[in-house]
Amino acid sequence: MDKLIANIADSIVSANCSLSAFYKQYVLGEISDFEYEQLASHIIAINDAKAIETLGPDNPFFLSHIIPSLVKHLNESYTKEYLFDMSESFREGIVQYLKPYMDEILSERLSVLNFNECEYFVSDREHIIHDDNQRLSI
DSSP states (O other): OOHHHHHHHHHHHHHHEEEETTTTEEEEOOOOHHHHHHHHHHHHHHOHHHHHHHTSTTSHHIIIIIHHHHHHHHHTTTOHHHHHHHHHHHHHHHHHHHHHHHHHHHHHHHHHHHHHHHHHHHHHHHHHHHHHHHHHHO
């Protein structure tokens, strides 16, 4: 995974996770559309293969969202409303297609966070146990 993508995903995870008392680990909450759009823009800027896949016919939203809005914009290009509509349709089509991929990335980064925190708690606990054993042996 690209370091920039990992850093963006880490910031999204840290902003949207909370410690669950029930699970005793961090869980991911609601992620905003803006955060998904930000992550998607970096993914297609960095990963050419993913960009081509996302903007091509492999994307089911290509025919239902992207092409119709582009055709409408080209036919009515003199109005700002159609430009806004095209922009929204492109954004929606790209984000919806990449959402499962982005959710995998975010899930992976959440797992890393939970592992690192677990490691911290375990090492802290071992330190306390080690200190107690030293006190007992004195």
